[in-house]
Amino acid sequence: MEATITMESVWEQYKEMIYNIAWKMAKQHNEDFDELVSEGINGVMKYLPRYDSAKSSLCTWVYRSAWDEMKSYCINPKRKRHVATDFSDLTDDNDLAHQLPSTSSWIGDIMQEIGDEARALVKVVCEAPDELRKEIIRGKQERRAEALKAYMIDVLDWHPEKVNTVWREVSACL
Structure with a gap:
């Protein structure tokens, strides 16, 4: 008779x-x-009732149960999803750009440290048009940066060197 294994x-x-x-x-x-x-621990607790000493050692069973659950946690795409922000209810008085410079927030501190052009970059991100907003929210990091730079050059008529200088200024604060 096999001894009962407790958690x-x-x-x-x-x-x-x-x-x-x-x-x-x-x-x-x-x-x-x-x-x-x-x-x-959750993995071990979940799979412990299925343990069969005839098929494997307890050490192997515990290792695989814990490892599988941890690995699943690390690569689970549901946990990594970005939640899209609904910007539809924002007006000129309560949009995100007006909320950012609050001195009680970390972004407010950054906004006070950076220059006017760097603030303009932050404002572009906060007040982005729909297509750019979708890219910012859902795009990969490299594509977000490319989309923002292209927008600033094409739409705002910024010189590429100015974009890079401002980009470095904002990045240095983050």
């Missing part, structure tokens, strides 16, 4: 292994260590 006994015996897996994954995927430990 408490598994935790006491294998917590260092779970910590090691979480530490490696946290470094590899740039995720929060504590969150990964939690996911690993």
Whole structure:
């Protein structure tokens, strides 16, 4: 007759292994260590009732359960989705650009440190037309930067060197 395996006994015996897996994954995927430990424990708890000692050792079962759950957490696309911001209810009095320079926010501090042209770049992002807004919200980082630079050159008639100078100024503050 097989002894009953409890989560408490598994935790006491294998917590260092779970910590090691979480530490490696946290470094590899740039995720929060504590969150990964939690996911690993959830994986072990979820799959522990299915453990069969005839098919594998408990150590292997715990390792795979924790690793699979942590890896799933790191690569799960649902967690990585960007939520589109609904700009439809903004008016001239309450749009995002008017809200940004609040001195109580980190962006307000940045807005006070940068020059007028750099503020104009921030305003372009906040008051972007629909097509540019879609690219800013949903695009990849490189495409967002390209779209913003193209907009500033084509629509605002900024010289490419001016765009690059202002871009560096804003980037330095972030």
